[in-house]
Amino acid sequence: MRSVDFFVVSDKSPRGGMPDPLVNARERLLDRHLAAPPVVVRVEDPERERRPDRTASPEEYEAVVASWHEARAEAFEAALLQHEGDAGFLVWGDPAFYDSTIRVVGRVLERGTVDAEVRVVPGISSVQLLAARHGIVLHEVGQALHVTTGRRLREAVEAGQDNLVVMLNRAIDLAGLEDWSIWWGANLGTASEELVAGRVGDVLDEVEAARVRAKDAAGWVMDVFCLRRTGA
Numbered sequence: 001m002r003s004v005d006f007f008v009v010s011d012k013s014p015r016g017g018m019p020d021p022l023v024n025a026r027e028r029l030l031d032r033h034l035a036a037p038p039v040v041v042r043v044e045d046p047e048r049e050r051r052p053d054r055t056a057s058p059e060e061y062e063a064v065v066a067s068w069h070e071a072r073a074e075a076f077e078a079a080l081l082q083h084e085g086d087a088g089f090l091v092w093g094d095p096a097f098y099d100s101t102i103r104v105v106g107r108v109l110e111r112g113t114v115d116a117e118v119r120v121v122p123g124i125s126s127v128q129l130l131a132a133r134h135g136i137v138l139h140e141v142g143q144a145l146h147v148t149t150g151r152r153l154r155e156a157v158e159a160g161q162d163n164l165v166v167m168l169n170r171a172i173d174l175a176g177l178e179d180w181s182i183w184w185g186a187n188l189g190t191a192s193e194e195l196v197a198g199r200v201g202d203v204l205d206e207v208e209a210a211r212v213r214a215k216d217a218a219g220w221v222m223d224v225f226c227l228r229r230t231g232a
Helices: 021-033 058-081 101-110 126-134 150-158 200-218
Strands: 006-011 040-044 087-089 146-149 163-167 181-186 194-199 223-228
Touching: 006 021, 006 058, 021 040, 040 058, 058 101, 126 163, 126 181, 126 194, 126 223, 146 150, 150 163, 181 200, 194 200, 200 223
Parallel strands: 006 040, 006 087, 146 163
Antiparallel strands: 163 223, 181 194, 181 223
16 A cells, blocks of 8 residues: 555445445545555446346346446546556455456556556455354365355355355345355454354344444445355
8 A cells, every 4th residue: 555656446425425435444544554645536436237127137237247347447547547656446355356446457458548567465355254253164174165146146056056155245035045054244354343143044134133233333234154055
């Protein structure tokens, strides 16, 4: 963070609504770790299609995400061209896990207007924090671990996966999986962190209540969980 000249930050504040709490969190982090006030360039995050009828199939969802990434690349390109020096992008957790920043910056470079070399500094992922907070190994001896998204959870279960880490959850639907075991966490590593573990059927209501508490406390909720079939 001390080696760059300015920071590009996506601002997801609703138009005319409340400030983006994640922008504020990034600014607090910079204030804590930098000796001088940081230069923060806020980029309004492009609108993304989220209506279920427009993103129902994998093809529709991928097309929507591709369009969103292209719009983000245009916004990032403009910010980079308007400022001199090295730019930094602050990514929550590890950018190798379900984050678009590396792909979007790659699109910017493909345009040929920005001459740059990208260096990725890995962070601590929510997957690592989840295992550490619960004091577990994410798989049994010699067992595979399948990492997926909430959108594709059912697909993975139907394909026979019985030990999963699930990320990007707009909602949690575990109907029919009541006898599985779950280790769940939200806003890991922050003051609004929440943890729940147990048999799905026994703790699902507790998980839902904890999600609400995390969002009320922080203004946002990012959760991840390990899901394991009983006896797997």
